[in-house]
Amino acid sequence: MHPAPSVIIFTSISGLGFGFFIWLGLGIPDLYGWEAFAAFFVAYALSVGGLLASVFHLANKKNVIYSFSQWQTSWLSREGVLSVIALLAFAVFAIGRIFFGTDLPVFGYIGSALALLTVFATSMIYTQLKTVPRWNMPINPVLFLLYAISGGAILATAGGALSGAVAGVLILVLTALQLAGWMMGDKRLAESGSTKGTATGLNTIGQVRLFESAHTSRNYILDEMVHMIGRKHAQKLRMIAVAAIGVVPVVLLLLLPPSIIVTLVALASHLIGVLAARWLFFAEAEHVVGLYYNRG
Amino acid sequence: MTKLPTHTEKKLGLVIDLDTCVGCHACVTSCKGWNTQNYGAPLSDIDAYGADPEGTFLNRVFNYEVAPADGGSSQTVHFPKSCLHCEDAPCVTVCPTGASYKRVSDGIVLVNEDRCMGCGLCAWACPYGARELDYDAGIMKKCTLCVDRIYNENIPEEDRVPACVRTCPAGARHFGDLGDPESDVSQLVAERGGMDLMPEQGTKPVNKYLPPRPKDTLDKQPPKALETVADEAKGFLGWLDKALEKL
Numbered sequence: 001m002h003p004a005p006s007v008i009i010f011t012s013i014s015g016l017g018f019g020f021f022i023w024l025g026l027g028i029p030d031l032y033g034w035e036a037f038a039a040f041f042v043a044y045a046l047s048v049g050g051l052l053a054s055v056f057h058l059a060n061k062k063n064v065i066y067s068f069s070q071w072q073t074s075w076l077s078r079e080g081v082l083s084v085i086a087l088l089a090f091a092v093f094a095i096g097r098i099f100f101g102t103d104l105p106v107f108g109y110i111g112s113a114l115a116l117l118t119v120f121a122t123s124m125i126y127t128q129l130k131t132v133p134r135w136n137m138p139i140n141p142v143l144f145l146l147y148a149i150s151g152g153a154i155l156a157t158a159g160g161a162l163s164g165a166v167a168g169v170l171i172l173v174l175t176a177l178q179l180a181g182w183m184m185g186d187k188r189l190a191e192s193g194s195t196k197g198t199a200t201g202l203n204t205i206g207q208v209r210l211f212e213s214a215h216t217s218r219n220y221i222l223d224e225m226v227h228m229i230g231r232k233h234a235q236k237l238r239m240i241a242v243a244a245i246g247v248v249p250v251v252l253l254l255l256l257p258p259s260i261i262v263t264l265v266a267l268a269s270h271l272i273g274v275l276a277a278r279w280l281f282f283a284e285a286e287h288v289v290g291l292y293y294n295r296g
Numbered sequence: 297m298t299k300l301p302t303h304t305e306k307k308l309g310l311v312i313d314l315d316t317c318v319g320c321h322a323c324v325t326s327c328k329g330w331n332t333q334n335y336g337a338p339l340s341d342i343d344a345y346g347a348d349p350e351g352t353f354l355n356r357v358f359n360y361e362v363a364p365a366d367g368g369s370s371q372t373v374h375f376p377k378s379c380l381h382c383e384d385a386p387c388v389t390v391c392p393t394g395a396s397y398k399r400v401s402d403g404i405v406l407v408n409e410d411r412c413m414g415c416g417l418c419a420w421a422c423p424y425g426a427r428e429l430d431y432d433a434g435i436m437k438k439c440t441l442c443v444d445r446i447y448n449e450n451i452p453e454e455d456r457v458p459a460c461v462r463t464c465p466a467g468a469r470h471f472g473d474l475g476d477p478e479s480d481v482s483q484l485v486a487e488r489g490g491m492d493l494m495p496e497q498g499t500k501p502v503n504k505y506l507p508p509r510p511k512d513t514l515d516k517q518p519p520k521a522l523e524t525v526a527d528e529a530k531g532f533l534g535w536l537d538k539a540l541e542k543l
Contacts (some may be wrong), residue, residue, distance in 0.1 A: 001420070009341050051539035059414025059434030066393035066411045070298045076417055132387065193496045194423070196360075197414055200375060201491040201505050202314075206364040214324075214356035217349055221425040224416060288494065289425035290321045292358060293378070 001132065002227045003282035006056040011122060012274045014050025014146065017043050018083075018115040019152030021090055025112030027105070029161030042155065044087070060264060075128055079121035086114035095123050116164035119148040126281075134285045139181045146174040154249060154270055159261040164253035168281040171253075171270070176245030178277060182238060189286050199291040210294035223289040234284055237276055244273030260275060298391045300384065304403035307475030308441055309381050309502035310461065311484055315509045316468035319357055319374030323460035323469060327355040327378070327439075328495060329458035335444040336478070338407050340432035354378055354431045354439045355460055362508075373508055376469070378460070379426040379439035380501035381405050387418035387427060395436070402512065404443060409435045423497045441471075474502050 020043045023029075023050025031039050055061060068084070070077040072284035096104040104259035123144030126135040153167035196210075256262045331354055341351035346483040355378040363370040381398075385405050388396045395412035398405045407418075414434040419427040427438045442458040445451065457463055461469045472481035481504075484490070490504035529537045 008435055016298035057415065059429055059431075060412055061412040061414075063395075063411055066395070067413060067415070068392075070392050070394050073298045073389045074392040076390065076415065080392065112515070128390065129421055131421060151477075157360075194494055198494050198496060199423075200360055200373070201493055201507065202360060202362045202373060204491075204507060205362045207362065209361045209363070210358065211361040211394070214358045214377070215353070219350050220352070220419070220428040220431070224419065224429075225425070263391070287420070288423045292425060 001282045001287060002224050003279050004057055006053050008278045008282065009276060010050045010054035010057070011144075012050070012208040012271070013053065014047050014083075014279050015119055015122065015148040016151040016155075016274070017046025017048070017050060018086070018119050018272065019148030019150070020155045021047065021086065021152070022149060023152045023156040023162065024103070024110045025090065025093065025108035025110075025115065027103070027108060029159045029248050030158050031159075032101050034098075035159075036094065036097040043090070047087065075121050075124040079118060079125060082114055082118040082121050086111055086118050089114055094248040108275060114201070116145065116148075119145055130192075131193075131288050132193035132285045132287070134185040135281075136192075137181075137184060139177065139184060142175060143174070143181055146170070146177060150174045150256060151267075151270060151274065154253070154263060154267045157253065157258055157266075158260050160258045164256075164258055164262075167266075168250045168253040170196060171246050171250050175242055178245065179238075179242065182280075185284070189288075191287065194288045194291060195223065196294070199288065210292075213293060221289060222293070225264075226290045226293055231284060237280055241273045241276040241280065244269050245277060246273070298388050298396055300388055300398055304383075304398070304475065306401055306402040306473045307381075307383070307502045308402045308404055308446070309471040309474045309475040309481075309486070309504070310378070310441075310458070311472070311474075311481045311490060311504050311506060312376055313468040313470070313488075313506040313508060314373050314375065315373040316466050317357075317376060318466045318468070319359055320465065321357050322463050322465060323376055324353060324355050324357055326459040326463035328353055330442060330445070331377035335440055336407075337430060337433035337435050337437070338430070339437060340430050342431055352428045354426075354428070354437060359522050368464045369509070371508065371511060376460075377424060377426070378503075379405060380424060380499070381427075381439075381441065381500060384498060386421040386423075386497075386499060390417045390421045396487055404441050405438070406440055406443070407436050407438055409433075412436050423494050423499065424501075446471075474504065499540070 024039060024043060044149060058064060067077055068080050071081045089107050093104055093107040093111055096102045123141040128139045130136050149171035153162055153170050156162040157164055157167050188202055196208040200208050202208045248269040252262050252266040328339055339352040343349050353374060354455045358375040360375055361370050362371045362373055381404055385398055388398050393411045393413050395408045396418050412435045414429060416429055418436055427436050430437050446456050448456060457471045470481050470484060472479045474481055476482060485504045488506040490506050492501050
């Protein structure tokens with residue numbers, strides 16, 4: 001699949017933002033006044049910024065309002081609706097803490113649950129697609145949720161409200177599961193049972209090979225779904241991602257005393273890793289339509 | 297709502313004969329022509345006369361080589377591909393805006409262009425590459441089974457079939473109601489063993505493909521050598537044969 005920057009930034013940044021919201025809604029860190037303003041500003045900037053980035057992926061932006069209408073069937077629509085409700089719940093929670101010095105825990109808990117559901121809906125946009133076997137497995141929603149929660153946890157360590165140990169353990173679990181996810185994903189296309197033979201129905205005769213493509217130039221299908229560039233560096237990128245997502249932040253969080261600097265450096269490393277992993281999430285994903293083009 | 301109907305009154309679709317198709321691309325051209333001048337946004341071409349031309353098509357013809365497992369000679373198969381109007385169309389349910397829908401009256405899968413936001417998720421959900429986003433209009437395009445032809449009383453009756461079917465010079469494309477077991481297309485599918493593409497994807501395509509008929513096997517069983525009708529020459533030729541051997 002084409003690793004479009006807009007979608008990589010959208011899933012990474014909004015996931016981090018909603019992940020921070022999950023912790024904020026639980027009162028970790030427990031902030032009021034200007035400190036609360038700073039924390040909620042970061043959470044809103046990340047989540048809303050990420051959502052806006054996704055809009056750049058749309059070819060016909062004027063109809064974006066209709067995307068809130070099909071929540072009964074469409075995970076993309078559900079994600080839109082859930083994100084707006086989550087952000088509204090947190091608006092009440094944040095206003096209480098920033099301007100009135102009062103805690104409204106019910107809005108916090110509801111907001112945290114909605115933020116969790118929003119990230120789950122984001123993951124299901126990809127996981128639901130049987131056409132992309134590497135995405136169509138149960139570990140993917142788990143990974144999306146863990147990315148959000150552990151990214152948020154790093155932010156929550158800033159003022160010492162959350163111990164580095166908790167964030168460190170979450171990141172270790174995430175890194176281990178991400179490695180498992182890559183290994184499981186490598187087998188998924190073969191496990192799906194789709195081949196050039198089933199795609200053309202000619203497997204009853206024999207071995208199928210593309211003789212001549214339907215078109216000599218590129219088209220939307222090839223641009224979007226038969227992305228091949230960069231896969232040769234996949235193994236190196238996986239190692240870089242593991243170091244940046246997990247190893248560096250864990251060492252920083254577990255070995256150094258908590259401070260805003262430690263948090264920022266750990267977060268920067270983690271975010272670089274997340275972007276690399278998300279790039280791989282798209283670039284490595286094989287769409288079964290590639291079978292018609294002698295791919296896969 | 298982008299819920300799929302539990303039942304459609306008809307299942308209009310195409311039956312494509314892989315045995316008869318000659319791979320001339322006439323269906324590709326007529327489809328592009330009709331669907332650029334009629335229903336919905338035109339099918340654009342980008343850089344049409346330049347170095348890197350590309351365009352939107354609703355129907356494309358591939359060519360495959362199939363090598364039999366028993367080592368016999370390979371054959372080429374011309375393979376037209378367009379929307380299969382699946383009963384369980386994954387492209388419809390993923391649509392966030394309600395632009396994609398499947399009609400209850402005839403089972404045709406369509407895009408309401410006034411609602412499409414061009415997110416492309418429906419094209420991701422389709423295993424067959426049947427949906428192409430038009431780069432000029434920013435709208436998802438797909439085969440409509442020529443809805444603007446098949447019910448059109450302003451054109452002669454013989455033209456009220458999809459443009460690709462009307463134009464096919466080989467008679468390799470058939471149009472009809474695949475939900476009616478008595479229809480010509482259903483009988484053709486039953487007779488020729490019509491098949492689904494990627495059945496493991498669970499999309500239940502309405503369109504069916506008729507597999508190429510088995511090739512004759514002359515090249516595997518060469519004709520027997522001619523039997524010898526005369527072991528020894530008789531008469532004058534017999535005398536000549538003996539005389540020459542004695543020399």
